[in-house]
Amino acid sequence: MKQLRTFVFSMATSACLFFAGLLVIGSGDPDTRPLARSLGAATINECKVMCRIEGRTNGVYAVFDFENPTKEDKEIQFNYLATRIPPMSMMSRMGPRPETVKKGIMECRVKEGHMTEEVLLKEPAPVVSSNMKTNGLTVAANAVVSARLEMETTPETWSLVVSRGEIKGIHGWGAVAPAASDAMISLDKGEAVLASTVPEKAAK
Secondary structure (H helix, E strand, O other): OHHHHHHHHHHHHHHHHHHHOOEOOOOOOOOEEEEEEEOEEEEEOOEEEEEEEEEEOOEEEEEEEEEEOOOOOEEEEEEEEEEEEOOOEOOOOOOOOOEEEEEEEEEEEEOOEEEEEEEEEEOOOOOOOHHHOOOHHHHHHHHHHHHHHHHOEOOOEEEEEEEOOOOOOOOHHHOEOOOOOOEEEEOOOOEEEEEEOOEOOOOO
16 A cells, blocks of 8 residues: 555656646746746837746746846836636637736836846745645545646646736737747837747657
């Protein structure tokens, strides 16, 4: 019985670790899970703005990187909208609807050189207390079932849109998206998708 519990727990752990690494956008921090990588840069008030989304033990964060090439401090202000498309069953006929995770306004003063600002997009999920668990075997078996269900679903998709004006509703698909090769666009008007989940390409 003890060997069965150990085997089931090992299988569940291995499966969870495998699926957690299906998406690219590498990170050196073991406590950081990349959810959306930067697609390019937008220029605002002569400054370059880039963004990525990271999942951490204390929540999901949007990480904004600013570059000010001038000698003067620059006032930066723009609207942002973070959205998420939840995982979808491979057998589902209808795709999941994108959901708004957080929208707000980023305001900061950028000095000469590089600066980083972080925004908490989502609080961490509550942890199941030990008194809610039945026994080791049941918990491990449930983990295996969850891992199997995850294997049969598409991965979740994150994106972050920015605009100088108000972003009304979820319509990032129609936004002006920078190319994935370090492109740079002016954010004088319209919107830009600065970060998005990019699935890993299958190895040949």
